[in-house]
Amino acid sequence: MPLVLNExxxxxxxxxxxxxxxxxxxxxxxxxxxLGEPGEDTPADVCAKVREGLAAGETHYPPNNGMPALRxxxxxxxxxxxxxxxxxxxxxxxxxxxxxxxxxxxxLNPEDEVIVPMxxxxxxxxxxxxxxxxxxxxxxxxxxxQIEADVLAAAVTPRxxxxxxxxxxxxxxxxxxxxxxxxxxxxAAERDFYVICDDVYDQLVYVDGYQxxxxxxxxxRDRTVVVNSFSKPYAMTGWRLGWLAADAPLVAEIAxxxxxxxxxxxxxxxxxAAFALSTDVSVFRERYRTRCDLVVRALSATGLPTPEPAGxxxxxxxxxxxxxxxxxxxxxxxxxxxxxxxxxSLFGGEGHVRLxxxxxxxxxxxxxxxxxxxxxxxxxx
Ligand SMILES: Cc1ncc(COP(=O)(O)O)c(C=O)c1O
Numbered sequence: 001m002p003l004v005l006n007e008x009x010x011x012x013x014x015x016x017x018x019x020x021x022x023x024x025x026x027x028x029x030x031x032x033x034x035l036g037e038p039g040e041d042t043p044a045d046v047c048a049k050v051r052e053g054l055a056a057g058e059t060h061y062p063p064n065n066g067m068p069a070l071r072x073x074x075x076x077x078x079x080x081x082x083x084x085x086x087x088x089x090x091x092x093x094x095x096x097x098x099x100x101x102x103x104x105x106x107x108l109n110p111e112d113e114v115i116v117p118m119x120x121x122x123x124x125x126x127x128x129x130x131x132x133x134x135x136x137x138x139x140x141x142x143x144x145x146q147i148e149a150d151v152l153a154a155a156v157t158p159r160x161x162x163x164x165x166x167x168x169x170x171x172x173x174x175x176x177x178x179x180x181x182x183x184x185x186x187x188a189a190e191r192d193f194y195v196i197c198d199d200v201y202d203q204l205v206y207v208d209g210y211q212x213x214x215x216x217x218x219x220x221r222d223r224t225v226v227v228n229s230f231s232k233p234y235a236m237t238g239w240r241l242g243w244l245a246a247d248a249p250l251v252a253e254i255a256x257x258x259x260x261x262x263x264x265x266x267x268x269x270x271x272x273a274a275f276a277l278s279t280d281v282s283v284f285r286e287r288y289r290t291r292c293d294l295v296v297r298a299l300s301a302t303g304l305p306t307p308e309p310a311g312x313x314x315x316x317x318x319x320x321x322x323x324x325x326x327x328x329x330x331x332x333x334x335x336x337x338x339x340x341x342x343x344x345s346l347f348g349g350e351g352h353v354r355l356x357x358x359x360x361x362x363x364x365x366x367x368x369x370x371x372x373x374x375x376x377x378x379x380x381x
Pocket of ligand 1: 036094095096097098121166169170198200228229230231237241242
């Protein structure tokens with residue numbers, strides 16, 4: 001008998017973002033604006049705490065859900081931002097990736113549906129597919145990347161188990177408005193589904209008055225899962241540390257998945273992560289804000305329509321006028337202009353490309369100049 005693997009895997013493709021990054025790396029002199037990761041190293045004072053952790057003998061299995069000090073620091077950090085979860089309602093995970101995996105795995109039965117406003121980070125669809133459930137894409141492109149109550153209502157079925165919302169968004173950089181959050185809240189309450197808030201960019205916001213879902217709708221805490229990460233605001237992508245928070249009965253179920261998948265996050269990095277939460281990320285944020293302005297100005301001068309990014313470190317210009325698929329545009333940009341972007345099709349946003357400005361200022365300026373020349377040549381035919 002032939003050996004058979006999990007059939008859900010046949011519907012999964014390796015990360016397209018990595019594919020384009022690899023193509024950029026293999027092209028001499030190419031500047032890559034593909035990866036969503038801070039170019040900076042983790043600040044030295046945070047790294048120093050790892051040595052402390054090792055010296056203190058934190059080399060043993062930690063509690064499954066994380067060291068009490070870190071869970072306490074996370075609970076306080078969320079509390080300062082107006083989101084109330086007790087330390088016991090927090091699980092320290094291997095990045096937001098594992099938090100999303102554990103939450104969805106805990107919720108989904110085969111054939112369940114998860115609504116994902118598009119464009120979106122592709123990870124959600126891959127996890128849902130592995131759970132043998134189904135993503136129901138919600139096109140937000142006609143509504144300035146906001147969630148409209150009637151459009152959302154039309155997507156809800158008796159099989160709807162959850163919605164995943166990302167604000168600020170990857171790949172658009174857009175922040176969900178109060179109306180969008182209210183539309184989600186109203187339907188989640190009325191039609192009984194979970195709300196998974198992927199808040200990994202919530203400290204990288206460049207507009208006033210930002211509110212996350214959990215902050216605005218504490219009355220729905222029994223069906224809300226907040227996912228967050230040390231990766232982006234603290235330049236800690238390689239540490240693979242994040243967390244999730246949810247109401248005690250729900251978190252107890254999600255924690256079972258976490259326990260059997262990874263047992264616990266690494267022990268000796270957890271005191272450093274707690275310290276990171278006490279540091280001021282405004283230096284990073286202001287740096288990204290400056291780059292964001294630069295990108296918006298350059299793309300507008302180039303004549304590429306771009307939704308105004310309000311956070312994260314992405315811009316998502318339209319390339320529809322060229323009549324190329326976003327994959328073709330990106331391959332040609334690498335080969336002909338030496339600048340690497342990510343096709344919007346990988347996020348369910350064909351007709352656009354994603355540009356990450358989490359790189360150095362020099363690279364960004366040169367890449368934008370190259371992109372401008374490339375677009376000019378395309379227009380000249
Ligand atoms: C929206 C979003 N969620 C989750 C992640 C994964 O983050 P982590 O590094 O914490 O696994 C990313 C990484 O790019 C992301 O953009």
